[in-house]
Amino acid sequence: MSTVLILTPIIIGSWPTISAAVVGAAAALGFTMQKAAQEVLQGAKVEEGVQNVEIELAESEILAQSLAVNQQIVLTKGDIRLTVERDARGRCKVCASGKGRSKEELKQAAEEFTQRLTQCFVYNKVMKELKSKSFQVVNEEVTQDQGIRIHVRRWVD
Amino acid sequence: MAQHEVEISISKTGDVKVHVKGAKGKACLEYAQWLTEVIGTVKSQQMTSELYEPEAKSRINLQQNLKVEDDSA
Numbered sequence: 571m572s573t574v575l576i577l578t579p580i581i582i583g584s585w586p587t588i589s590a591a592v593v594g595a596a597a598a599l600g601f602t603m604q605k606a607a608q609e610v611l612q613g614a615k616v617e618e619g620v621q622n623v624e625i626e627l628a629e630s631e632i633l634a635q636s637l638a639v640n641q642q643i644v645l646t647k648g649d650i651r652l653t654v655e656r657d658a659r660g661r662c663k664v665c666a667s668g669k670g671r672s673k674e675e676l677k678q679a680a681e682e683f684t685q686r687l688t689q690c691f692v693y694n695k696v697m698k699e700l701k702s703k704s705f706q707v708v709n710e711e712v713t714q715d716q717g718i719r720i721h722v723r724r725w726v727d
Numbered sequence: 728m729a730q731h732e733v734e735i736s737i738s739k740t741g742d743v744k745v746h747v748k749g750a751k752g753k754a755c756l757e758y759a760q761w762l763t764e765v766i767g768t769v770k771s772q773q774m775t776s777e778l779y780e781p782e783a784k785s786r787i788n789l790q791q792n793l794k795v796e797d798d799s800a
Binding site: 703 | 728729730731732733734735736737738739740741742743744745746747748749750751754755756758759761762763765766767768769770771772773774775
């Protein structure tokens, strides 16, 4: 052994990069992506009993120059809807809403999604960087606790 | 040629554990710095004995020196 690092990820990327992680997280958690996000949002009526919870990824930044105005991703799973967007400060924001759902339930859904989004983002970024340094993947697995383990190797002179 | 290995574990909550193996001294620190820049900020870092071992070429020189001393004794 040489060194062991425990790292807290920072999510910084363009909208396409973030979107790729959003799609991965959505698939992992069984959410379906809505194609026309704006239509869904504009068509959504304010109904009684619909709660809203917003969670901001503190250590995140979506690069502004690559983000079109009002660009959002809307995901649904049953009666829970998640909206992923860039807030005014450039951070990634996840808003959860759902009829008949308590704020606690929505907060839990949003937190679970942001955690999985972070996992997908880190995975995509790490794999890209490892390949750029000519590392070969020896093993890659999803552990029982839903973590991802990557084992890579390279030979150097 | 030396074999450098890295094990990366990404928990479901997004925390990342990186384990650099086989790289010694400066090379090990360079991997740690590079992966920190790629992923985020360091929460904790544990150095192990291998980090302080000399790289392969230096170790061979040391062994040769010891052999010379043994011969002279």
